[in-house]
Amino acid sequence: MYVIEVPAYGGPEVLRLTEHADPAAEAGLVRVRLGATTVNQADVKIRSGAAAGRLGTLVPPFVLGFDLAGTLIDDAPGLPAGTVVAGFLPWFELGTGRGTYAEIVVADPSWLAPVPAGVDLVDAASVPLSAQTAQQAVDLLRLPAGATVFITGAGGVVGRFAIQHAAARGLEVIALAGPGEQDELRALGARHTVARGAPSDVTAALRRLLPDGVDGVFDTALLGDPLLPGVRKGGSFVSASQPRVPAPERGIRVSAVHGAPDGIQLGEILDRLATGRLTTRVAGVLPLDKAAEAHRQTEAGSLAGRLVLTI
Ligand SMILES: NC(=O)c1ccc[n+]([C@@H]2O[C@H](COP(=O)([O-])OP(=O)(O)OC[C@H]3O[C@@H](n4cnc5c(N)ncnc54)[C@H](OP(=O)(O)O)[C@@H]3O)[C@@H](O)[C@H]2O)c1
Structure with missing residues (x-):
């Protein structure tokens, strides 16, 4: 699968498209084939090295990315394979450097919620974290x-x-x-x-x-x-x-606050989004291989919402 990797700390230009082996199935976890992820402020701080003190022994190369929206590859309790889901990875706590700037990620099913009908993957990805x-x-x-x-x-x-x-x-x-x-x-x-x-x-x-x-x-x-x-x-x-x-x-x-993934809470939030009781705001949509450009725009500030990367 393709991922966007941080090979070394630096500016947006360090981000590079590279190939990794597809993740294997893991007991108790599920694989999700991503349709969209986002660029969060934390991604920019991690890429630049500003957050290096929070990473413990983890050093580049690694893959950034918290938010995800995509399709389940594996069955999970109450969420059969094929379900469209959203969620976020607790990237810092995981310490694996296997983030969502990737075609496939591995997640704990309790972090995920089904995306209601009428909510597209771009909007769904803009919400979780x-x-x-x-x-x-x-x-x-x-x-x-x-x-x-x-x-x-x-x-x-x-x-x-x-x-x-x-x-x-x-x-x-x-x-x-x-x-x-x-x-x-x-x-x-x-x-x-x-x-x-x-x-x-x-x-x-x-x-x-x-x-x-x-x-x-x-x-x-x-x-x-x-x-x-x-x-x-x-x-x-x-x-x-x-x-x-x-x-x-x-x-x-x-x-x-330290945002913690919670599929039940996210399900309620996505329902409010689907029924118009909550709004999200997407500043732009770029393909994953334009992650460097998305980081430049995020660092420049004053964006009208979240930047979403489609995969
Ligand atoms: N603890 C957690 O789990 C967690 C999770 C998510 C996010 N965060 C953090 O939460 C913060 C906000 O995230 P975000 O995604 O909402 O970022 P954002 O979309 O960039 O929003 C930050 C807002 O603060 C404004 N701002 C910046 N400096 C300001 C100042 N001096 N006075 C008044 N307003 C100012 C920005 O305006 P301009 O862009 O016009 O300057 C922008 O509207 C980030 O530091 C992020 O890392 C923490």
Whole structure:
């Protein structure tokens, strides 16, 4: 099978199309023939070497890739061969370097969910890691309905899912919005928006809106410490990255989300997508052999959604 390999750390140009043996069947696991995968921010950090400290003994060459949408080759409980499924691989925890920039991957069936009729492979692939991380982060905040939550990077892929999950839970969402994003983020469920700017301006705007501070923050833009003055005493703060978790103060609970694959949760999310209760956003679709170009575009930032690679 063809894969896109990282032969050595470096820029997008290091990504190379190469041939690997097809994976063999493994007891308790299933093989999936991929139709689509995505480029996540983590892929860029792993490829460049910025995430090398998280890889333990794993070194290049390896294959990147978390998200997948494709067709089951093997039977799994409740998911017969031939079922169209989506999911994501816990790439860091696996430590195998066998990611989804590949024609065939091996997965634990409990990570997968059937893709409902009417959802295509491109949309399905854009969902698993980002939507599940967003939902798990909102859960980690442990806020009751009616509480306020501030979401940074709200116009990004994880941020948009987080707005929708939080609003569906009855939370009052305040979105940190870039220029021109306000209306769209309100349509997704944000009650208020705060304009991007210097951290002191952002927290001052939050305090004008909520003089006692916001109940919770989900920080997908990784702004970290400077946001704490905007959080109420005893509130909660969840970062999308462990190194950007602020030091706790005034009884604020701080933590990082680490997206974990969960086929049951993903099934519910995909059902919401199929029935129009959740939206996803795909910025572009490129073939797998254009992975380097997809990495360039992802690194350049300001993408309108996830980039999907078709296989
Ligand atoms: N912990 C986990 O399991 C997990 C899982 C998935 C993702 N993540 C992490 O979550 C983060 C977000 O991922 P994503 O896929 O949503 O990325 P994304 O689509 O690129 O979104 C990031 C958003 O943050 C905005 N942003 C960047 N700097 C900002 C600033 N200083 N102030 C305000 N907004 C700013 C970006 O805007 P511009 O592009 O216009 O700058 C973009 O809208 C990444 O760091 C990713 O690695 C973690």
